[in-house]
Amino acid sequence: MRVRFWGVRGSIPTPLSSVQIQNRIAAVVQRITARDVVSADSREKFLASLPEWLFGTVGGNTACVEVENANGDCIILDAGSGLRELGADIDRREGFENGKTYHIIFSHFHWDHIQGLPFFNQAYKTNNRIIFYSTNPDFENILSAQMTHPYFPIPMLGPGGFGAAMKFIYLDPDTTKFRIGTSVVGWYRVNHPGGCTAYSIQEKGKKIIYCTDTEISRDNFEQNEENRSFFGNADILIIDAQYTVSEASRKKGWGHSAFSLAVDFALFWQIKKLVFFHHEPRYSDKKLYTLKQSAEWHRGASGNNLEIEIAQEGLDLIV
Secondary structure, three states: EEEEEEEEEEOOOOOOOHHHHHHHHHHHHHHHHHHHHHOHHHHHHHHHHHOOOOOOOOOOOOOOEEEEEOOEEEEEEEOOOHHHHHHHHHHHHHOOOOOEEEHHHHHOOHHHHOHHHHHHHHHOOOOOOEEEOOOOHHHHHHHHHHHOOOOOOOOOOOOOOOOOEEEEEEOOOOOOOOEOEEEEEEEEEOOOOOOOEEEEEOOOOEEEEEOOOEEEEHHHHHOOOHHHHHHHOOEEEEEOOOEEEHOOOOOOOOOOOOOHHHHHHHHHHHOOEEEEOOOOOOOOHHHHHHHHHHHHHHHHHOOOOOOOEOOOOOOOOEE
C-alpha cells in the first residue's frame, strides 16, 4: 500500500505568510558561507544541510490522506482542503478524463474535514464514480448542505451539481469491517466532541491506521479484544498529536492529544511507524520539528525503535 499526504493541519488552513517566508530567507542567508557558493555541487550540499523546518514546509492544508492499494483503488481519508491538491495531482498523473472510482471515507464532519469536497475536480466529471462512506446515517444530507445557498454557488446534488455517479454507504455499527478491492477496512469510535471514527486499512498482512481528531484516553490502552484487533501491531499509525502536554491539560475535552501521549500509545500497541497528524494551526514548522525531536527523546527512554514522522504535504510512504 502507498500512503500520500495532501493535507495535514487541523482546524483551519494555515498558508505561510509573507513575513514567515521573509524570515526563512533571512535565516538561510545567515547560514551561507563563501565555500557554500563556489560551485553547483557546494550549493546543493548547502541546501541539503538545511534543517527540514527551514528548507520546505509541512504545509497548510487541512486533513486529506490518500491510500492506494495493490488493486490500484484510490481510498481517500477525509476531504479537507488538501483534497483540492489531490484532485489536481490526479489530473496530472492520470489525465483529465481518467474515468475512475474514488472511495472517500469520512472520520467526521467538522469543517476542516469536508471543506475541500466542493473543489475536488474529479467530482464534476461524468465518467467518474465516487463512493462515500461514514458511520453517520445522515451524512449525505450533511455533505450536500455545505454546498447549498448561501454557502456555495454550485449544489452537490441535482442539476448543475457533481457530474460523477455517487453512492453513499452508511457503515452500520453492527458491522465493523468492509472491503475495498484487495483491502479490508475496519473502524473504531474515538473520543472527540460530536464523535469521530478512526479507520484501519489492511492488505497482505500490512496495516495502516488513520486516527485523527482523538483525545487518547485510558480506555484506549485497555487490553481488550476490540482494542487489540484495531490497534495492535500496525505498520503505520497516523494520529492526532496537536498539543504539547501543557496545552492538552488546559484543553481537556477539546478532542485532541498531546504528542508525548501519542508516543506512549504507539509504544503500548507496538506500532512500527508513528506519524504525527492534525497539526496545531498556530505552530510553525520549526516548532513542529522541535516537537518531533522531543518525541524522539521521549521514545528513547523506552529503548524502542519506533519510527516517528511529522506528517507533511507530499510525504509518500510505502508499506
